[in-house]
Amino acid sequence: MGKTAGLKDIKLHHRRPRRVVVQIAFIISTIWVLYHSLSSLGGKLYPELPEEVEKPRTSPSSTEWEKHSVFTQSLSRVLELLPNDQQTKRLLTPIESTGEQRLKEFGIRTRQYKRLFDAWETLHINKSTPNHFIHDDIIQYLYKNPSIANLMDQDMTNIIHDYESYRSTITHLSTLLFPWTSPYFADHLQLRQQLHSAGRGIVFSAGNDQVPWLLTSIPSIRRLGCTLPIEVMYLGDEDLRPSSRARLESLPGVITRDLRKMVNDKGWTLRGWAGKPFAVLFSSFRETIFIDADSLFLQNPEILFDDFAYRQTGALFFKDRLMFPESKREWMKDVLPEPVSSKAQETRLWDGQSGHMQESGVLVLDTYRHFLALLLVTRMNGPDRDGDEKNGIRGVYDMLFGDKETFWLGWELVGDTDYAFHNGSVGTIGIAHVEPPKPVPSEGAGLSTGLLPNSKEYTICAPQLLHLDRMGRPLWFNGWLLENKFASAGEKRPAKFEAYVREEGREPDWQLKESNLACLTSSKVFSLSQEETGVLDMIIAMGRRAEAF
Template sequence: MIEMEWRPRPHAWRRRRAVALRLVAGALLIWLFYANFADQFHAERREALTVAHGRPVKPDAVMEDVAHAIPAPARHDPQAESPQTPLQAPQISVTGGEVTDTDSIRSNTQLESALREVISLLPDEALLRDLLRPIERTGEEKLRELGLRTRSFKKHFAAWEALHLVVEGSNVYARNDIVRTIRQDPRIATALQMDVTQVLHAYEAYRAFITRFAMLLFPWTMPYFSDHISLHAEFHHGGKGLVFCAGDNHAPFLLTSIPSIRRLGCNLPIEVMYLGDGDLSQDFRAKLEAMPGVVTRDVSQMVTDRGWKLAGWAGKPWAILFSSFREAMFIDADALFFQNPENLFDHPSYRATGALFFRDRFMMPESKKKWMQQILPRPISKKATESRFWTGDSGHMQESGVVVVDKWVHYVALLLVARMNGPDRDGNAAAGRVGVYDMVYGDKETFWLGWELVGDTDYAFHQGDAATMGTLEPQRAPEEQSSENPNQEERPTQYTICAPQLLHLDEDGKPLWFNGWLLANKYSGKKNEPARFETYIQEPREVRDPGAWQLHSDNICCLTAENAANFTEQEKDTLAWISEAGYRAGAFGGKKV
């Protein structure tokens, strides 16, 4: 028999303490388990949302086409808050040791709406074949076909973007967890009256379609951005900025104009876009970037131009597109300002539309009505039928020395304009190919026409008059009254200025900016001093016979009209300062005499 050692029974308070310690330890283990589980689950959900190139883009407004997914402000105010509820990223939280997913449910309800739109737009086999077939036409037929296809792409891309772009706090994300979310939450398929397999197949069919459609129409952005949503999201919160294009020949112009713009009070960031080392040398890039707020960027690294060559005028829309700004003001290298260019972002027409263009000289009557009827899809807008091209008042509508665009709002229109100045730009008579530049003069008309082709009529032309500037030619006396008609109204005195400069006035008739640099003739070879600018003449607003403008060699235009005015002392001071800056920059090829 084994004898058991007798031990005294512990006091009651010791037993209670042991039980309490066991309960506390158990509760702590349970809490740690649920906390760890929730953290892992939350991290997994957040990893499903990505931003293009890993960089979050903060929203301040959005494009109308994706308004049902992201808050869209009124067009007149890109910074406005939106009353609409954005598609929010799901948030997982721990409350009382339990994981709650109410935000995820709310988010997936919004996802259902976006998915429903995508599925409803999925083209059938016949439409799919029509939209994705190669565009083999040329000239007017090709422009019209591009307009029709791009209008369809705009609608389909907007729905696809609405499904993927998500607002989380102050960031915009492109989510890549759609398939997993559909699979893990069968309520989505139930709400769509489909099973999970059907929803997944429809989603993947649309993904294949929109990818092929984008590659057919706009494949040239791919080396820098993986897809068009990434490019679009990149500049969503890019703010405002100025964009220039320059090579070595025009770099001295920018070394003159940028300081003059700063002097007028404009402190916006500036990006100078160029096309490789052979275009803008390292020395000039260093000089430009030595100025505060100026960065140079090589567009040639961002565009695939295999089979065609990006160069010259054609670089303008590409520079705007690839600039980092959301609201971009493109300015020609030889354009100069009397007033702060930043004010154009507050112009009522820009705030109402998000796209502000300037009119060219009112010269050379030519009807392009039939041509416009050939290229523009129906219905043709009122703005198109009121244009000079349609009425025949002039074969020149737009002057592209300054272009102001909200790229978020007009993204697809800008993609088409870039294409018109890219692979479709040049013709080839031997191959029977008619290019865009065979039908219009350079890039300048492609902006408003590109907007019209896409069906985007939210653009405006600045209503200030065009003018010229320089010194008056010998004055022409007014015509004598006819003796047969003594009551004939005496015609006012006519003034003439011959110059290459095109001056744009504000709506009050004051000089705003001008194109054409400072020389009296930049083709003469005599570049050692600027022209004399004493007076400007406003062009008449009606068609005259003979025309008020007469074009001569070396792009010299003579304007004869009655509305002449002298520059104010302040305007003369601005011109004098610009000239001095030009000498310092070596823009006149020599030192001031």
């Protein structure tokens, strides 16, 4: 049985090759017929490929998208904001107007610059580290990462051309608006970024005549517990001689710095109190307490950084005396952006209470947060400061009272409403005098018939403008220590500080007299505490040691 089966299998295997050959021959003949049929119809089995085939754009991988998405979004924003030729021409046209129109136009240009600068900064700043790094190799980065053009669905050449146009526009606009920061700083990007992690400090500005004041003020705030570094800004050797600088730098934590080396004031001259915003902007600190040379603290000034209004806004200002009613509402409408902000409408200049809103003896500022606003304030106190009546030029100081109002108005002009006025009361400090009781007018006749019960009033006359903290206690005052800071050398005597009065109501009773003496009359007088008296005695003792009087 096994042999028979084996022989049968062998026979079958001999037959299979013949069948396979026949099948293959049939397939080949069929293909041959089909090929010739197609040829006879003019068809082609494989159409010829074109000489050049457009390469399909490859879709970026998810990894590439994640790697470049932030950069791509930032670059897209820059290209989206790129002004066209007509807009660029308008932006870069020199501003020839004067007075209110000039101030308004610089506000408009600065707001436009801020929009361009914010996008430019976002593209160039690497925020992956605590100390921001300026990423200034954008074109090289594009070359190394060609997939970015695919992500943006744009041609690489066009991207680079548009980037260069934007760079040219923003560079020329910054030079038109604020040229004095160069060459000390290469550009505004570098200036702002060095402020980012710069910490806190105190800034004074002073000349030779104010050195005894600082030799009094600085040791006194150290005694009050202030440990912040201090920079004293000055304007060249003629302003603060080397020997004066050496005396100041002998104090712990104090360094003097020459603004003349930092500010390019070609075509105008930086001088006097107009240097305040420059001193703040060019200091080494991000968060700065600027203190006038004649301002003195009864409490540690560092507490101002903890003030609620400062923490909310990053810009804390102090109010001036409420006197000299004047409305500047129409002026504000002409100059400020429309609609005028609610904060601007809350000021005295708007409601006519006074032409004086701010006093700039102390400023508390986050310079990084309010960089563009501070730049515009430097312009208002720089080349646009002074007028020239002979040539028909109206300057900022012709429209406002010195530097005081330029700070909050500069913020408003840029569209930056993150600022606050300290809500402590304003008053004066010295010796209180009791005023005689006021007569009571008779009914109908308008004649005096008697005296008002409990009608005592108290008046203090002094050059010092006192600022109270939120609890109503003395915080700081300006006007220095003397009874009369304009007195001749032999007549300089420290004032006597026993009590203080503060403004009451919407129309406090101020009277301005000679030698910057201001008298305030109020229904309440407050005695200084033992601690406050001790601080003032300490300050006066330091003044004597510094030969300030």
